[in-house]
Amino acid sequence: MVEVFAVKFAASAWLWLLLILPIVYLALLFDEKRKQRRFEKFADKKLWSFLVPEMDPKLRMRKLIVGLSAFGFAILALARPQFGSHQEVVKLTGLDIMIALDVSNSMEVEDVVPSRLKKAKHLIKSILDKLEGDRVGVAAFAASSQIVCPLTTDLSYVWQRIQILGPKVIGNQGTDIGTGLDTALKALDRGAEEIKTADPNGSSASHVIILITDGEDHEDQIAVIAKKIKQSGARLFVLGVGTEKGAPIPIKDENGNLQFYKKDRKGQPIVSSFHSKSLLQLATTAGGRYWNITPGETEVEDILHEIGTLNRGEFAERRYVVFEERFQVPLAIAVILLFLELSLPARRILIFILFLNGSTLWADGLMKKPAPLDSYLENQKGIEAYQNGKIQDAEKAFGAAQARDPLAPELEYNQGLVQLKQGDSDRAIESFGRAAKLADEKKDADLFGRSLYNLGKAFEKKGDIKGAVGSYVGAVKSAQETKDQKLENESRKNLQLLVDQIKKQQEQKKDDKQKQDQKQDDKQKQDQKQDDKQKQDQKQDDKQKQDQKQDDKQKQDQNKKDGDKDKGEKQEPKKEDSGDKEKQTEPKNSPDSKDPQKFQSKKMSPEDAERVMSELTNRERQLQERLQTQNAKPQSTKKDW
Secondary structure (H helix, E strand, O other): OEEEOOEEEOOHHHHHHHHHHHHHHHHHHHHHHHHHHHHHOOOOHHHHHHHOHHHOHHHHHHHHHHHHHHHHHHHHHHOOEEEEEEEEEEEEEEOEEEEEEEOOHHHHOOOOOOOHHHHHHHHHHHHHOOOOOOEEEEEEEOOOEEEEEEEEOOHHHHHHHHHOOOHHHOOOOOOOHHHHHHHHHHHHHHHHOOOEOOOOOOOOOOEEEEEEEOOOOOOOOHHHHHHHHHHHOOEEEEEEOOOOOOEEOEEEOOOOOEEEEOEOOOOOEOEEOOOHHHHHHHHHHOOOEEEEOOOOOOHHHHHHHHHHOOOOEEEEEEEEEEEEEOOHHHHHHHHHHHHHHHHOOOOOOHHHHHHHHHHHHHHHHHHOOOOOHHHHHHHHHHHHHHHOOOHHHHHHHHHHHHHHOOOOHHHHHHHHHHHHHHOOHHHHHHHHHHHHHHHHHOOOHHHHHHHHHHHHHHHHHHOOHHHHHHHHHHHHHHHHHHOOHHHHHHHHHHHHHHHHHHHHHHHHHHHHHHHHHHHHHHHHHHHHHHHHHHHHHHHHHHHHHHHHHHHHHHHHHHHHHHHHHHHHHHHHHHHOOHHHHHHHOOOOOOOOOOOOOOOOOOOOOHHHHHHHHHHHHHHHHHHHHHHHHHHOOOOOOOOOO
16 A cells, blocks of 8 residues: 555555556657648648647647546546545454474475475465464474464564574474474463453363474374363364475575585484374374375365364454545546546547546556566576576476465476476376466466477376377367467377377287297197107107016026026936046045146035026026116106105
């Protein structure tokens, strides 16, 4: 609200249109002079008032001045001038809300964009923008905690205090969620003494604690403080920020530049993880609710809905100074001047027509809320980093721009390009999908088509041919509507490549199936050959065994005959004549019988000879069986255990 002397303007943006009046005046004056020079060639200047009264320069200049003056007063009426005031008394009712914000070093982790702490601050800003009539306070905690903002209805002051919060605010670093909740609960108890009951039964306004943390807790006080919160009747809303994978903890200087990553005693970087299960258990024990902070911050609506269902107490009375609207005065002057301008001799009322046709357009253009300057600068920084090949810097810059303007489809599109460049097809699919949705909602057909085209590339990179084809088809339709021939040609080209790839894959599968069938046929033939060969070998072995048995039988018969023959020969000496009896009865150990050149032996009896032949026969049989065993082929088996 702009104040000029004792006058205030409630819609001061309209005052910028007053700068147009001198420009319009000079342009019309120049045009009037040009017409006069051209008309001087037709008639003398002294005869103008008689020949063409409406072309009198004085009348036309008066008409111009009156019209511009009417236009100026109309602008003043649109700016809503206010002077004079009166007081109004308003009773304040609402909730007591304490925000317990984790500012430990682990909140500087950048596993969410731009970081856990910055994402938490942006979420708080989204909540504060939609609160009405509630008192809000802030408690910051790490290993210890402190109140950085007491309960107040001045939400702009609350946001100013939150903006300066960081790990250096709390000197004792670490994470103790219990002490942060305890500090917030005590602040609510102290603030409740100032509340005036709005309920005839005497119940006070509800107390709400909003805890924002990554879930890391180095102490063991959560269970105790959760029961304490439940007994006090306060509602606990827990918001977890971070990812399960986590990331190293950066240590930055005062200017926000990275110095190093925090390490443990062994010199290894400390990776901070997100503990959603412990936060969910905390919310359940305290009788509250738990949300994960998402990139789109859809949980804000759920939190505001929960807050809206709670009963509110009466804080106090507040007196407001209400200024009186005085737009009627300049509006009446503008109407009078317009009628005066119409009464002047002229055929063309350019200013009046221009005002009627263009006022709506000018109002929409001036009152349209521009994109945040910080978001624009961060986006430009990201584009420059991407063009220079600094992909990580570009991702951080685009993320910072998104934190300030999360519903901008251009920022989602830029994030998708970075993720596609990094090879993260899953995140690129999500980003391009959101960009297409937001662009469709904002009727940006050009960005919608380009988002679908890049979504198709992301699907193609992931290997999802069906998704890629659907996205390219959508891009072709959008390009036809916007008459973007280049986008349509590129989309159709990629579609044709995908179709060729699908055909090639189908042919490859067909060839592979044929080869597999051929291999199975060859294997069956080879197995059949091996079976036939084994059967043939078995037959040969059986034949050899049969022949061997016949040979063994013949040998046994021959040995038996030879044995009988030897036995007969051994029995013949008994039938010798008496002439040889002397030789047989000569003593072996007589002096005449000893011959040093001959071996001496005792003659075998028939019983001994038969016993020796039987032993020889048994040994020969054993030898034949051993030979058969050695010549026999081993039989192969599948199970060898």
